[in-house]
Amino acid sequence: MTAAQRWILHADLDAFYASVEQRDHPELRGRPVVVGGQSGRGVVAAASYEARAFGIRSAMPGFRARELCPHAVFLPPNMAHYAAVSAEVHSIFERFTPEIEPLALDEAFLDVTGSLRLFADPLALASALKRAVLEATELRISVGVGPNKLVAKIACTLGKPDGLRIVPPEAVREFLAPLPVRRLPGVGPVLGERLHELGIHTCGELARAEPSVLARVAGNRASGLVALARGEDERPVVPNRIPKSYGEENTFEHDVIDRDRVTAALTAHAEAVARRLRRDDYRGSTITLKAKLARARGTRIARGPGGGREPFYPLVSRSRTLSTPTNDGQRIRDVAVALWDEAALGEPVRLLGVSVSKLEKGSGRQLELFPSARDRLGSTLDAITERFGRGAIGRAVDAPRKITPGRTHKRGDG
Ligand SMILES: [Mg+2]
Numbered sequence: 001m002t003a004a005q006r007w008i009l010h011a012d013l014d015a016f017y018a019s020v021e022q023r024d025h026p027e028l029r030g031r032p033v034v035v036g037g038q039s040g041r042g043v044v045a046a047a048s049y050e051a052r053a054f055g056i057r058s059a060m061p062g063f064r065a066r067e068l069c070p071h072a073v074f075l076p077p078n079m080a081h082y083a084a085v086s087a088e089v090h091s092i093f094e095r096f097t098p099e100i101e102p103l104a105l106d107e108a109f110l111d112v113t114g115s116l117r118l119f120a121d122p123l124a125l126a127s128a129l130k131r132a133v134l135e136a137t138e139l140r141i142s143v144g145v146g147p148n149k150l151v152a153k154i155a156c157t158l159g160k161p162d163g164l165r166i167v168p169p170e171a172v173r174e175f176l177a178p179l180p181v182r183r184l185p186g187v188g189p190v191l192g193e194r195l196h197e198l199g200i201h202t203c204g205e206l207a208r209a210e211p212s213v214l215a216r217v218a219g220n221r222a223s224g225l226v227a228l229a230r231g232e233d234e235r236p237v238v239p240n241r242i243p244k245s246y247g248e249e250n251t252f253e254h255d256v257i258d259r260d261r262v263t264a265a266l267t268a269h270a271e272a273v274a275r276r277l278r279r280d281d282y283r284g285s286t287i288t289l290k291a292k293l294a295r296a297r298g299t300r301i302a303r304g305p306g307g308g309r310e311p312f313y314p315l316v317s318r319s320r321t322l323s324t325p326t327n328d329g330q331r332i333r334d335v336a337v338a339l340w341d342e343a344a345l346g347e348p349v350r351l352l353g354v355s356v357s358k359l360e361k362g363s364g365r366q367l368e369l370f371p372s373a374r375d376r377l378g379s380t381l382d383a384i385t386e387r388f389g390r391g392a393i394g395r396a397v398d399a400p401r402k403i404t405p406g407r408t409h410k411r412g413d414g
Contacts, residue, residue, distance in 0.1 A: 037062025
């Protein structure tokens with residue numbers, strides 16, 4: 001028996017945060033709009049296509065974006081709003097299939113195999129989905145469809161903006177062959193460089209590579225890489241996975257070593273992470289402190305397109321696993337501060353982050369019969385924050401004033 005042909009769709013809203021701002025503020029339409037990157041060291045969260053024409057890209061430092069386009073409109077991110085719009089888009093996806101795996105606020109995989117009988121073909125389904133999103137939200141979404149996640153995602157990316165690209169199974173090898181190896185998931189700048197040294201530049205070349213030669217640079221990942229280059233990818237679409245971790249981090253305007261400022265930042269992050277855990281009904285056992293040292297140690301190959309080298313700031317991380325999972329900001333904060341003290345770095349840092357992992361559903365293993373006073377305090381804080389915004393309340397210490405929000409919500413390799 002042969003396995004039924006799968007059809008996987010990858011959907012990705014174009015320049016999502018910037019497009020939402022342009023939709024909501026007509027005076028911004030047609031202008032270069034950058035969300036994020038206000039402070040010198042903050043990074044760009046999203047750039048409108050008008051801003052991209054100046055070379056601005058997401059994850060680029062704010063100062064660089066300003067150099068490229070000083071007259072761009074720089075806006076602070078309004079994550080709560082983008083999350084609400086994202087939920088609206090998700091509910092449109094649900095009209096097409098229940099098999100939805102969200103990857104980010106603006107991105108998801110959909111397994112549409114079971115829905116195809118309602119449409120003439122994959123193209124008709126994908127067009128209907130694009131149209132439905134545009135009609136309901138005035139936002140453009142790019143769509144890629146293929147026999148698996150790998151192909152769907154690459155097809156979506158290549159079609160942007162407002163793309164619609166279908167790659168049937170018989171066209172996969174031909175579709176991938178001319179693409180640079182860096183298009184494949186897991187091929188970062190370092191591995192890409194090593195493959196180039198072997199004379200392997202394209203997916204087609206990688207697909208034909210001698211496994212023993214490849215193993216020299218890719219080790220035990222060699223055979224997996226060849227499979228990807230051939231367009232083989234069996235990963236299923238996994239709806240509503242438990243996220244791997246919740247995290248918050250910030251890059252400081254000026255390097256920080258002062259313990260009070262460190263503590264203030266860790267407190268703000270711990271509270272924000274705890275709030276999101278409570279909102280989604282999770283608790284986590286492992287608390288991780290992340291710090292990026294302010295003094296660069298040499299350079300490394302730059303990430304993203306364009307190449308070149310960039311300063312390398314070592315990342316230090318320290319974790320502790322609690323005996324019972326928590327979603328309490330105070331508890332997370334105390335552990336993060338203890339980890340900071342124990343790390344005794346003795347030198348300034350440019351970035352601090354707190355994350356909580358080893359998550360479980362909050363109600364799944366309720367150890368107490370009644371919610372503790374702390375839990376109730378947590379919900380009260382959430383209610384106030386919901387009403388008056390994030391700056392309205394803080395426990396002992398106020399959030400640092402110059403803070404560039406950066407949140408992580410890891411769902412695994414997706
Ligand atoms: Mg997007």
